[in-house]
Amino acid sequence: MASKAASTENTAMSANQAPKLNYLNNGHSLKSWLLTTDHKRIAMLYLISVTTFFFIGGFFAMLIRLELLTPQGDLMQADTYNKVFTMHGMTMVFFFLIPVVPAVLGNFLVPLMIGAKDLAFPRINLLSWYLYIIAGTLFLHCMLIGGVDTGWTFYTPYSTVGSNTNVIEAGLAVFIAGFSSIFTGLNFIVTIHRMRAPGLTWDRLPLFIWANYATSLIMILGTPVVAITIVLVAVERLFHLGIFDPALGGDPLLFQHLFWFYSHPAVYIMILPSMGVVSELITCFSRKRIFGYKFIALSSIAIAVIGFLVWAHHMFVAGISLYAAMIFSFLTFFVGVPSAVKVFNWTATLYKSSITYATPMLYAFGFIGLFTIGGLTGLFLATLGIDVHVTDTYFVVAHFHYVMVGGVLMGFLGGMHFWWPKISGRMYPEGWARLSALLVFVGFNLTFFPQFILGYVGMPRRYWQYPPEFQVLNVLSTAGASVLAVGYLLPMIYFLWSLKYGPIASDNPWNAAGLEWKTTSPPPTFNFDETPVVTWEAYNYDEIPDVPLEAPVAR
Amino acid sequence: MSKFLPLWPDSASTMSGQVDALYIYLLLVAGVMTALIFVAVTVLAIKYRRVPGREATQIEGSTILEITWSIIPFFVMLTFFIWGAVLYFQERTPPANATEVYVVAKQWMWKIEHMEGQREINELHVPVGQNVKLIMTSQDVIHSFFVPAFRIKQDVLPGRYTTLWFKATVPGRYHLFCAEYCGTMHSGMGGDIVVMEPQEYAQWMAVGATAPLQDTGKELFASLGCATCHRFDVQGRGPNLAGIYNKPVLLEDGRTVTADENYVRESILNPTAKIVNGFKPIMPTFQGIVSDEQLNALVAYVKSLSQPPTGTAGLQNQPAVSPGQTQNVQVQ
Amino acid sequence: MVEQQHEVEGDLTVEHEHTTHSQGFYLAIGAALLVLTATTVAAAFVNLGPFNPVIALLIATIKATLVIIFFMHVKGASEKLTGAIVVSGFFFLAILIALSLADYMTRSWR
Amino acid sequence: MPDSQMTTSQATTGSVTTMEHEAHNPALLHHFSDAQQQKNAASLGMWLFLVTEIMFFGGMFCAYLVYRLAHFNAFAAASQQLSIKMGAFNTAVLIVSSVTVVLAVKAAEVGKRKLLVGYLVVTVLLGLTFLVVKGFEYNEKFERHHVPGATFKFTDTFDDNGKQIPVNPKEAELFFSIYFVMTGMHALHMIIGCGLFSVLAILSWKGHYTPGYFTPIENAGLYWHLVDIIWIYLFPLLYLISRHS
Numbered sequence A: 001m002a003s004k005a006a007s008t009e010n011t012a013m014s015a016n017q018a019p020k021l022n023y024l025n026n027g028h029s030l031k032s033w034l035l036t037t038d039h040k041r042i043a044m045l046y047l048i049s050v051t052t053f054f055f056i057g058g059f060f061a062m063l064i065r066l067e068l069l070t071p072q073g074d075l076m077q078a079d080t081y082n083k084v085f086t087m088h089g090m091t092m093v094f095f096f097l098i099p100v101v102p103a104v105l106g107n108f109l110v111p112l113m114i115g116a117k118d119l120a121f122p123r124i125n126l127l128s129w130y131l132y133i134i135a136g137t138l139f140l141h142c143m144l145i146g147g148v149d150t151g152w153t154f155y156t157p158y159s160t161v162g163s164n165t166n167v168i169e170a171g172l173a174v175f176i177a178g179f180s181s182i183f184t185g186l187n188f189i190v191t192i193h194r195m196r197a198p199g200l201t202w203d204r205l206p207l208f209i210w211a212n213y214a215t216s217l218i219m220i221l222g223t224p225v226v227a228i229t230i231v232l233v234a235v236e237r238l239f240h241l242g243i244f245d246p247a248l249g250g251d252p253l254l255f256q257h258l259f260w261f262y263s264h265p266a267v268y269i270m271i272l273p274s275m276g277v278v279s280e281l282i283t284c285f286s287r288k289r290i291f292g293y294k295f296i297a298l299s300s301i302a303i304a305v306i307g308f309l310v311w312a313h314h315m316f317v318a319g320i321s322l323y324a325a326m327i328f329s330f331l332t333f334f335v336g337v338p339s340a341v342k343v344f345n346w347t348a349t350l351y352k353s354s355i356t357y358a359t360p361m362l363y364a365f366g367f368i369g370l371f372t373i374g375g376l377t378g379l380f381l382a383t384l385g386i387d388v389h390v391t392d393t394y395f396v397v398a399h400f401h402y403v404m405v406g407g408v409l410m411g412f413l414g415g416m417h418f419w420w421p422k423i424s425g426r427m428y429p430e431g432w433a434r435l436s437a438l439l440v441f442v443g444f445n446l447t448f449f450p451q452f453i454l455g456y457v458g459m460p461r462r463y464w465q466y467p468p469e470f471q472v473l474n475v476l477s478t479a480g481a482s483v484l485a486v487g488y489l490l491p492m493i494y495f496l497w498s499l500k501y502g503p504i505a506s507d508n509p510w511n512a513a514g515l516e517w518k519t520t521s522p523p524p525t526f527n528f529d530e531t532p533v534v535t536w537e538a539y540n541y542d543e544i545p546d547v548p549l550e551a552p553v554a555r
Numbered sequence B: 001m002s003k004f005l006p007l008w009p010d011s012a013s014t015m016s017g018q019v020d021a022l023y024i025y026l027l028l029v030a031g032v033m034t035a036l037i038f039v040a041v042t043v044l045a046i047k048y049r050r051v052p053g054r055e056a057t058q059i060e061g062s063t064i065l066e067i068t069w070s071i072i073p074f075f076v077m078l079t080f081f082i083w084g085a086v087l088y089f090q091e092r093t094p095p096a097n098a099t100e101v102y103v104v105a106k107q108w109m110w111k112i113e114h115m116e117g118q119r120e121i122n123e124l125h126v127p128v129g130q131n132v133k134l135i136m137t138s139q140d141v142i143h144s145f146f147v148p149a150f151r152i153k154q155d156v157l158p159g160r161y162t163t164l165w166f167k168a169t170v171p172g173r174y175h176l177f178c179a180e181y182c183g184t185m186h187s188g189m190g191g192d193i194v195v196m197e198p199q200e201y202a203q204w205m206a207v208g209a210t211a212p213l214q215d216t217g218k219e220l221f222a223s224l225g226c227a228t229c230h231r232f233d234v235q236g237r238g239p240n241l242a243g244i245y246n247k248p249v250l251l252e253d254g255r256t257v258t259a260d261e262n263y264v265r266e267s268i269l270n271p272t273a274k275i276v277n278g279f280k281p282i283m284p285t286f287q288g289i290v291s292d293e294q295l296n297a298l299v300a301y302v303k304s305l306s307q308p309p310t311g312t313a314g315l316q317n318q319p320a321v322s323p324g325q326t327q328n329v330q331v332q
Numbered sequence C: 001m002v003e004q005q006h007e008v009e010g011d012l013t014v015e016h017e018h019t020t021h022s023q024g025f026y027l028a029i030g031a032a033l034l035v036l037t038a039t040t041v042a043a044a045f046v047n048l049g050p051f052n053p054v055i056a057l058l059i060a061t062i063k064a065t066l067v068i069i070f071f072m073h074v075k076g077a078s079e080k081l082t083g084a085i086v087v088s089g090f091f092f093l094a095i096l097i098a099l100s101l102a103d104y105m106t107r108s109w110r
Numbered sequence D: 001m002p003d004s005q006m007t008t009s010q011a012t013t014g015s016v017t018t019m020e021h022e023a024h025n026p027a028l029l030h031h032f033s034d035a036q037q038q039k040n041a042a043s044l045g046m047w048l049f050l051v052t053e054i055m056f057f058g059g060m061f062c063a064y065l066v067y068r069l070a071h072f073n074a075f076a077a078a079s080q081q082l083s084i085k086m087g088a089f090n091t092a093v094l095i096v097s098s099v100t101v102v103l104a105v106k107a108a109e110v111g112k113r114k115l116l117v118g119y120l121v122v123t124v125l126l127g128l129t130f131l132v133v134k135g136f137e138y139n140e141k142f143e144r145h146h147v148p149g150a151t152f153k154f155t156d157t158f159d160d161n162g163k164q165i166p167v168n169p170k171e172a173e174l175f176f177s178i179y180f181v182m183t184g185m186h187a188l189h190m191i192i193g194c195g196l197f198s199v200l201a202i203l204s205w206k207g208h209y210t211p212g213y214f215t216p217i218e219n220a221g222l223y224w225h226l227v228d229i230i231w232i233y234l235f236p237l238l239y240l241i242s243r244h245s
């Protein structure tokens, strides 16, 4: 349907050469977008929708920070605050962070990087976006009719008997979003197995593909469990089929087991694709093959698999058995190893390289630094004796923002800058981009570093009011959040600006190695004019001339 | 703790120093690792910045390096695990001679029952130097008992008991927080732990004491008809409950369980869930008949039927002696 | 109805090996499944102590394996990948159950 | 369902390529290089989907096991209120339907259109039989107040031999909660399966499938077998607890 001859309607292009038919100008009607099966267009649909949800979630974050400026709960009611942080968490996790890298960059890049014309099931891909939109709309509706206040974790029995907000609707939204994510994962796995270009063997795959493969495994194996868990909560609320109800001899901790069986691996759904992005960025901007390709590739799989063995580290004080706690703590440390392998290999790649400080690379540096801090504090939490004190305090809040915002979001922004020329055919303004990278980094640390201290001195999370001695640190955090907000608004503005005014990008502005750079920018609807045949390893930067790159030379 | 910019929490229990020590160790390791990576990245990024004419040298990787930097962090993490697990074991194993206090949480308050019968709300008075074991349950949703100055925390669940123990070391008033999100006034569900010198504590105890908890339990035991089946002289239709607490019980299906608080609680609420070997499943359920507070009293009574392992055990075994008096003897 | 059991017809466009078995074979497997069902029911009424659930699950597993291997053509037909996927599905389910039970079974330990 | 979608052969994107597909394989989509690749992709996709189904039910099986261990006596007493006759009958019905499905796939493979349609229709009928029996069972539960909630009552504390096991009705309620959730989810899958096969039967009748292309039938078959397997476990776990005592 996207195939209407488009050249006639194509007046928006301000290029000097005749624009080639590409996925963007191949049909301009709304219908050609809403019914597209082109993975690149679906990626763009996702980009628009997840960005929307990011700003909604960010809006709630600002409300949280404003409320916490003073110790008394004076900006809003306690109930309102509870809804605000719940909807912040749910929006950010289920409607932003889980889909963000796989569904936007993954959707766009997986077929391109493996030399395929599209994902294996293009219509399921579109279906998965629609599911996401249905879920998102439902969640928005849920917010408008009063929201939900269970925390993003839906803990029973509060979610079944305690709360009188719209738990079922929010649950249904998460349930549907889950299926969207399952279909994305399924599509990726099949595509990676079945659609690789001739010669593209598993040991030649870009690390981004490996990362998305590992992510997809988690999506397929974990998401159904959270889906059924949420169904059980809904059923308990609706029909009083008490599955977790202690009055019937049910165990509320069983809910937590089932929930975290998915939701711990889910944090790797978030981080793994971003790690894949970072591998791409580091190699390109240091003009080097990656150090320890095999180990980085396998560590993604290792993280995905081991990630399923550690879930009860969220339940150390919840009342699980002493021995189970020890087993889970022990297993948790195993996830640290493959993560460490990645960090060390990225660092080693820099050795004897030739580094350009383009914006994507700045984000990659930011990722390494912040993920290291976030990950190491994860080890604090995995340490039993410490977790007892810091669990459910701001220490945990700081930990996960370091990995999720400092890690995933940094990786995503780095990737967006890196592939923007491929996506849009335009360059973004480098100067502004570097400024915003700096703002994000500084603002981020100012926001979340004080929270580590807050947590250790004992400020519990999900608190609407707090003892006055915690105020100074909270003020710092709120100040940081305002800087952060500016840092996030900037890219949004200049990306939009560059769509019209940015310099036209060449097919391969960074001189990068991946297959995605071997087609035009933006790529044609079926990606490659002829199917590429791969005869080289990934990141063969030794064979690519180190000519000056387009972007850092300010245009 | 600075009242303006607290950077470190108060330290007021035997646990807090130990947790701090481990925390400092972790901070050191994490600090070193972070510094290492930050410095490495910065130095490499500057040293190998793009210079026209110089090309990157391609290096493929090194298995030896990979193994080294997998194994070393792993062993470092192993030290975290071991130290942390030892501490946790200590945190989760109440000493046998601890004074027991029952805690009932509900939205959004803490109800506290001392063995001596004292009741408090949102405040817990304890003497310095005394091991205190909290036996906690919730009437509605999950809450969490959190005392930052003691570095302890435990979720409080509906339908069962969880326990927590501490030994306060410094007199003073410390925050008690609810750390598990439990609804509207979650952030208001706090209170104070008041740690007192033993004499002061004894005075406080002496005021307003009612019947000791296990006495209430004893009355209930009679009035609810438990005593018709559970007799202490001859074998009744139910097992003799004297001395069962904390002892292994052989069940009908061959399993053995320890008769801890949760077992006693379950035996009253869901008697058929675990049937004692040699008995018929005839005990009726008391679910919905006894309240959480009454349950606590019954459990306290059943426990009081067991002789304590050592002579210096908690107060609950000498109901005859006035609490104030014993308290002085108690303090070690 | 089913007169001929010819394996191949002329107009195949996909060169794919035939994976199915004969009709009689399927009926035999079906019969075996029915017999096993009867066995489970019967076994449930015999007191085998702790082995009752074991037997029940064992028979169920045999039945499931028959269905997977012969009806779903995991053996012989498709590649190893299919087998790997089935196995990994059950493997992660086993992790869920085993580690959850690791908590429940040890709660009363001291 | 991943593959039923492919059956609608209006290969929408890339209108040029739709013309190129091979004569006997109307559903070859433009982005696959050949029919074999498409078939392999579809089958891999289906198997992955089945894994998600395993995990979906797996969550419930996990809950079931945990509670069965904690409340064995109540589970036994409650389980004995279920009708073995209906359960066993339904098990048999499902097994037979699995046979008809596999025969349908075979018929498709050798291009016997009428036979294929016949088997599919029989399968749907068997599926409906299962659901009707299930309906009777549910109805009985309503009548006997075995449906969890305010009206729940559990006084039938006698086992098959007339021995009394007084269980806390609350624990029995827990069993019935799990019973309804698990069998309900299973029934939902049966309903979906019946719908699926009805559509496939119509499409087969219209001659959509050839020996060269019958992937949707194969994949729907796989789905049906999985639903069967889940019941194979549900039956002993729910109906056959401690029947001997």
Ligand code: HEA
Pocket (backbone or CB within 6 Å): A153, A267, A268, A270, A271, A313, A314, A315, A332, A333, A335, A336, A339, A340, A341, A343, A371, A372, A373, A374, A375, A376, A377, A378, A379, A381, A382, A383, A387, A390, A391, A392, A396, A399, A400, A403, A404, A407, A408, B033, B037, B072, B073, B074, B076, B077
């Ligand atoms: C992207 C998301 C993400 C990621 C990647 C991680 C990664 C990790 N997380 Fe985190 N976590 C969350 C998101 C994430 N987490 C969220 C959202 C929560 C809270 C949920 C809620 O309650 O709302 C949480 C909570 C959480 C808890 C529970 C806290 C509590 O509630 O009490 C724990 C406990 O073990 C934990 C541990 C870890 C560990 C060990 C890792 C590891 O994977 C980290 C591994 C990385 C490294 C270790 C760094 C790199 C390594 C080196 C530089 C090597 C050097 C190391 C040594 C020499 C030791 N996390």
Ligand code: HEA
Pocket (backbone or CB within 6 Å): A054, A055, A056, A057, A058, A059, A061, A062, A064, A065, A085, A086, A088, A089, A090, A092, A093, A096, A097, A150, A151, A152, A153, A397, A401, A404, A405, A409, A447, A461, A462, A463, A464, A477, A481, A484, A485, A486, A488, A489
């Ligand atoms: C991807 C995940 C993600 C992301 C990106 C963020 C981003 C942020 N988060 Fe969030 N957070 C979570 C996931 C995330 N969070 C989760 C899972 C929880 C737990 C919830 C729970 O307990 O259930 C949580 C909880 C949480 C808390 C704890 C609440 C509590 O326990 O009481 C706080 C407090 O500071 C916080 C702050 C922030 C801030 C300041 C940002 C900033 O990074 C956001 C910056 C972005 C913007 C600000 C948007 C861009 C700017 C605009 C839209 C301009 C217009 C805005 C205005 C100024 C009105 N978050």
Ligand code: CUA
Pocket (backbone or CB within 6 Å): B107, B108, B142, B143, B144, B178, B179, B180, B181, B182, B183, B185, B186, B187, B189
């Ligand atoms: Cu009680 Cu939070």
Ligand SMILES: [Cu+2]
Pocket (backbone or CB within 6 Å): A263, A264, A267, A311, A313, A314
């Ligand atoms: Cu986790």
